[in-house]
Amino acid sequence: MTTFFSGLLQTSLAVRYSLIIAVVSLAFFVPFLGTVHLFDWDEINFAESAREMLVTGNYTRVQINFEPFWEKPPLFIWLQALSMHLFGVNEFAARLPNALCGTITLLVLFFIGRRLYNERFGLFWAMAYFGSFLPHFYFKTAIIDPVFNLFIFLGVYCFFLASTLDENSPLWQRRKYLIFSGTFIGLGILTKGPVALLVSGLSGIIYTLISFYRFRRWVLTITDALLFGAVALVVSSLWYGLETVQHGWWFLWSFISYQIGLFREPVAGHGQPFYYHFVVLLFGVFPASFIALPAFRRAAADRDTPSAFALLMIILFGVVLTIFSISQTKIAHYSSLCYFPLTFLATHQICQVLSGKAAWRTSASVACAVFGSLIALLLVLFPIVISHPSWILPFIKDELVRAVLQSPVAWSGYEWLIGAAYFVLVMLSVWLLQQQKFEFGFGTLFFSSALTLHFFTLFIAPKVEAYTQAEPIRFYQSLQDEDCYIVTGYKSYAPYFYARLRPNQSPSTLDHEWLATGPIKKPAYFVAKLDGAKWYEQFPELKVIKRSGGYVFFKREVPASP
Structure with missing residues (x-):
């Protein structure tokens, strides 16, 4: 009877925490998703593909400007298309899948942490993910990676569950976990591509070899690997196979060539030094990254099941970091897995401190205080300085930057309070940690980051967007009901989504010079950045209709019939 009530109490506690x-998480992730326009390129890119699915009714092929787009498979775009079907074609609908993914992710972390350790571990793991800057931020975006990463993580976790079963366990149970693992990785392949199989496969192989060295037992057999791979192949072939049958090998080869190209050479100016992702993770995943550092050495030291999972997490971390550090194309979210x-290692360290098995050193408090203060200082200075462009314009020679800074953006004058409040909360959390009030200290540290990011996206991000892209987006929106050509002097997906272009309205094969001089049948609009406008100014029929925010807007009327 005591065991029954104890189990009931634990279940009740888990339900309450969940x-x-x-x-x-829903209160932080879902409201105000539509406050800021989608950002060029990635957010608009995927949202536009979803919009075009709704327009054409073709849900089997990913398109941009109603032409085949081979860079991404469709699963995440299907989620966006479903959201747009329910809530309309807008920013909220485009970002909602990731917001919901954020809640699901935190619940997954809680229940996995609870299963491996206890409720406290699960709660702090969810808190560490929720309260670190980049992990929290990406759930407010419309990029693919949060969903992609969740599928890979679930696949790796199911593989781990299979690896913990010994030879006395029922064979069906092991196969069940391997089928789940292959299914999740197959869904990952459908979300972003075969890197899901590469990352999970390498992690599994390395984990198997290290486990054999430590325990003299193969946790993964050839049969297991074949079952896992076959399931991943079958699931991913539900779309890749259909695409190949319908349209031949062209798409598949173009997709593979593009993925190889990303790895071999920097694409679209995204070349960065080898250590780029180390820096992004250390500072972008604050405060979890700072807390996690001591755990890299100690987390996998024991030979129990939780330590085995810690080993797998360290291997996964190393595999992802190595692959994308070697890759010549480096973008911050590439290492987001x-x-x-x-955050697992940060949670491990926190729980070690809470249980008295590890000490919280003053140096760790100092590091958190210093970096937290730097972030707070930036959040204080940025709105103050940028809202007074006359302070910095004398030091800037670039005409485009000068024009952007002089954009008509309305600041309230109170935005700096976000940084000031963050400084107070960071100092409070450090003081609590030094007083050994660890639960309140870590909780305050993570919650302060989440709260600061929430207010940043609500009050500062819209103004940043006003400087960078709001002018052209408002211009495209004004053309939604007009049958016209729209082209840009720089790479952008914004005209497609915000002008609601229709099939064949403004094909990408159009030559800009022909549009400026040829026998067009409908008006043509040209948008150029200030430093690229001179080329368009050479054509006398192009009339400047607006200059604002570092952009120049041209129009060519339909020439009169001779």
């Missing part, structure tokens, strides 16, 4: 996680092992 409800708290769900309510708090590392957020799972990094």
Whole structure:
């Protein structure tokens, strides 16, 4: 009877914690998703593909400007298309899948942490992910990676569950976990591509070899690997196979060539030094990254099941970091799968401190205080300085930057309070940690980051967007009901989404010079950045209709019939 009530109490506690996680995360992730326009390129890119699915009714092929787009498979875009079907073609609908993914992710972390350790571990793991800057931020965006990462993480976790079963366990149970693992990785391949199989496969192989060295037992057999791979192949072939049958090998080869190209050479100016992702993870996943550092050495030291999972997390972290550090194309979210092992290790260190098995050193408090103060200082200075462009214009020679800074953006004058409040909360959390009030200290540290990011996206991000892209987006929106050509002097997906272009309205094969001089049948609009406008100014029929925010807007009327 005592065992029954104890189990009931634990279940009740888990339900209570999961409800708290769900309510708090939804309150932070879902409201105000549509406050800021989608950002060029990635956010608009995927949202536009979803919009075009709704326009054409073709849900089997990813398109941009109603032409085949081979860079991404469709699963995440299907989620966006479903959201747009329910809530309309807008920013809220485009970002909603990731917001919901955020809540699901935090619940997954809680229940996995609870299964491996206890409720406290699960709660702090969810808190560490929720309260670190980049992990939290990406759930407010419309990029693919949060959903992609969740599928890979679930696939790796199911593989781990299979690896913990010994030879006395029922064979069906092991196969069940391997089928789940292959299914999740297959869904990952459908979300972003075969890198899901590469990352999970390498992690599994390395984990198997190290486990054999440590325990003299193969946790993964050839049969297991074949079953896992076959399931991943079958699931991913539900679309890749259909695409190949319908349209031949062209798409598949173009997709593979593009992925190889990303790895071999920097694409679209995204070349960065080898250590780029180390820096992004250390500072972008604050405060979890700072807390996690001591755990890299100690987390996998024991030979129990939780330590085995810690080993797998360290391996996953190393595999992702190595692959994308070697890759010549480096973008911040490429290493975002590392957020799972990094926040796990931070949670491990926190629980070690709470249980008295590890000390919280003054140097750790100092590091958190210093970096937190730097972030707070930036959040204080940025709105003050940028709202007074006359202070910095004398030091800037670039005409485009000068024009952008002089954009008509309305600042309230109180935005700096976000940084000031963050400084107070960071100092409070450090003081609590030094007083050994660890639960309140870590909780305050993570919550302060989440709260600061929430207010940043609400009050500062819209103004940043006003400087960078709001002018052309408003211009495109004004053309939604006009049958016209729209082209830009720089790479942008914004005209497609915000002008609501229709099939064949403004094909990408159009030659800009022909539009400026040829026998067009409808008006043509040209948008150029200030430093690229001179080329368009050479054509006398192009009339400047607006200059604002570092952009120049041209129009060519339909020439009169001779």
